[in-house]
Amino acid sequence: MTTGGRAIEHGFPHLDTVRSALHALFKRLSYDTVRTFDTSVPPVDVAFDDDEDLHLGAQRVAHAMVRHLHLPDARAVITFREMEHAANVELTAGPEYFIELNDRFRTHRKDIGAALAHEVTHVALHRLDLVFPGTRDNEILTDTAAAYLGAGWLLLDAYREHGPFSQKLGYLTPEEFGYVLAKRARFFGEDPAPWFTSPQAYEAYTAGAARARQDLRRPPLAAAGWTARLRYAKDRRAAQDPRRPGRPPATGEDYAFEGPSPLRVSFPCPACHQRIRVPVRGRLQARCGLCKTLLDCDT
Numbered sequence: 001m002t003t004g005g006r007a008i009e010h011g012f013p014h015l016d017t018v019r020s021a022l023h024a025l026f027k028r029l030s031y032d033t034v035r036t037f038d039t040s041v042p043p044v045d046v047a048f049d050d051d052e053d054l055h056l057g058a059q060r061v062a063h064a065m066v067r068h069l070h071l072p073d074a075r076a077v078i079t080f081r082e083m084e085h086a087a088n089v090e091l092t093a094g095p096e097y098f099i100e101l102n103d104r105f106r107t108h109r110k111d112i113g114a115a116l117a118h119e120v121t122h123v124a125l126h127r128l129d130l131v132f133p134g135t136r137d138n139e140i141l142t143d144t145a146a147a148y149l150g151a152g153w154l155l156l157d158a159y160r161e162h163g164p165f166s167q168k169l170g171y172l173t174p175e176e177f178g179y180v181l182a183k184r185a186r187f188f189g190e191d192p193a194p195w196f197t198s199p200q201a202y203e204a205y206t207a208g209a210a211r212a213r214q215d216l217r218r219p220p221l222a223a224a225g226w227t228a229r230l231r232y233a234k235d236r237r238a239a240q241d242p243r244r245p246g247r248p249p250a251t252g253e254d255y256a257f258e259g260p261s262p263l264r265v266s267f268p269c270p271a272c273h274q275r276i277r278v279p280v281r282g283r284l285q286a287r288c289g290l291c292k293t294l295l296d297c298d299t
Contacts, residue, residue, distance in 0.1 A: 007166075008159075008161065008166050008168045008173075008174070009173050010173050010174065010175060011173055011175060012173065012175060012176055012179065012211060013173065014140050014171075014172060014173070014176055015176065015179070015211075017132075017137050017140045017141075018140060018144050018172065018176055018179065018180060019268070019273045020132075020273070021132070021140060021141040021144035021145065022144060022148060022180070022183065022272055022273055023272055023273040023274060023290075024130060024132075024141065025130070025144070025145055025148060025149075026272040026274070026290050026291050027274075027290065028128055028130045029128070031290065031291055031292050034149075034291070036070070037068075037148075037149045037150050037188075038150075038188045038190070039150065039190065040150035040151070040153055040190060040192060040195075041064060041065065041068045041113075041117070041150055041151050041153075041154070043195050045061070045064040046061050046064060046112075046113030046154060048061065048109040048110060048112055048113070050109070052109075054080075054106060054109070055078060057109070057112070058076075058078040058101065058105075058112055058116070059076050059078055061112055061113050061116055062076035062078060062097065062099060062116050062120065063076060064113075065113075065116050065117055065120035065121075065151055066097065066120060068149075068150060068151055069120055069121060069123075069124040069149065069151065070124075071097075071120070071123060071124055071127070072095055074095035074096050074097060075095075075096045075097070076096070076097045076099065077096055077097065077098045077099070078099050078100075078101060079098075079099075079100050079101070080100070080101050080102070080103050080105065080106055081100055081102075081103060082102070082103045083100065083102050083103075085102065086101070086102050086105075086115045086118075086169050087099060087100060087101045087102060087115040087116070087118065087119045088100045088119070089119035089120070089122050089123060091122065091123065091126045097120070097123060099116065099119050099120075101115055101116075102115070110158075110197075111154075111158045111167075111169065113154045114154040114155045114157065114158040114169045114170075115158075115169060117146050117151040117152055117154050117155060118142060118143065118146055118152070118155060118169065118170055120151070121142050121145050121146040121149070121151060121152070122142050124145070125141065125142060125145055130145075136171070139170075139171040140171050140172060142171075143155065143170045143171050143172045143176075143177070143180075144172070144180050146170075147172075147177055147180040147181050147184065148180055148183065148184050150184070150190075152170075152177065152180070152181070153181055153192040153195060153196075155169050155170040155172075155177060156174060156177035156178065156181065156196070156198075156201045156204060156205060157195065157196050157197055157198050157201045158198070158201075159174045159177075159198060159200055159201050159204060160198050160200055160201075161200050173204075174200065174201065174204030174207075174208075175204050175207045175208045175211065176208065177204065177205075177208065178204045178205035178206065178207055178208020178209060178211075179208035179209075179211050179212050180208070181205055181208065181209075182205070182208050182209035182211075182212040182213075183212050183271065185209075186212070186271070187271055187291070187293075192205070193205060215270040216270050218254050218255075218267070218270070219231070219232035219255060219267075219298075220232060220255060220265055220267060220278070220297045220298055220299045221267075221270070221295060221296065221297055221298075222283065222296040222297055222298040223296070224298075229298075232255070235255075235257065236257065236265075236280065236299075239257035239259060239263060239280075240263060240280075254267050254268055255267040257280070258277065262279055262280075263279070263280040264277050264278060264279050264280060265277070265278060265280050265299055266278075269288040269290065269291060269293060269295070270293075270295070271288065271291045271293040272288060272290050272291035272293070274288055274289065274290040274291065276288055276289075276295070278297060278299055279299065280299045281299060282298065282299060283296075283297070283298050283299075284297050284299065285297065
């Protein structure tokens with residue numbers, strides 16, 4: 001959590017780790033399991049009235065997260081205390097869920113759902129044995145999984161900047177949350193934009209969506225921009241040059257030619273970032289073997 005006068009980081013500094021997290025999520029869960037998360041946690045399930053009992057309400061929201069993330073139904077023990085971070089969860093074998101929330105949420109109940117989304121996702125990933133080395137990368141994995149599986153839109157909606165007051169939950173930047181949510185929106189056909197109550201969250205989602213669209217315009221995808229296509233054609237000619245014996249050089253920001261004959265090109269799937277290899281033979285369609293996305297290519 002970032003509050004008060006502390007600066008909130010913006011942009012896409014963790015994009016490589018986010019993409020690795022999306023890839024790892026599909027590999028660990030499989031396409032069929034990921035598809036079961038086609039509906040996000042609805043706002044009504046995490047709404048928190050001022051007159052609702054604090055602990056009972058937090059338990060209710062925690063159960064909504066547990067159900068959404070397909071975890072076993074068990075008692076959620078929620079406590080509040082002064083702490084540096086927004087929340088903490090005990091990663092035990094269960095069956096109960098022990099979660100501590102920052103005392104600040106006693107008066108900022110609107111954001112309890114966001115904090116619980118992150119912590120319950122920690123539990124889900126722990127029980128899947130899906131973990132990244134290092135605290136930073138593992139927290140980015142957790143934020144990415146929460147957003148892509150339909151609970152983490154709340155983390156972006158908790159981002160607010162009003163004069164001297166600022167707040168952000170999670171380890172991704174607001175724009176990176178927008179990037180992951182835009183990836184989810186395209187894959188599932190579910191637009192989270194109407195749920196945002198924070199104007200800054202909507203702006204970050206828009207910026208993230210613009211960055212996600214760039215992934216759809218990289219060669220050899222047919223929708224690549226003109227400048228990128230010219231660069232790709234130049235690299236392809238170099239890879240096909242008979243005066244260059246052996247393996248063609250890896251060229252381009254994302255794609256790499258493999259050969260020498262028959263020449264192939266590999267590139268990351270714009271949805272799950274699995275490497276895809278196709279022959280260099282002009283227009284064709286390729287289906288990602290991991291996330292089943294059908295891609296129009298011009299190789």
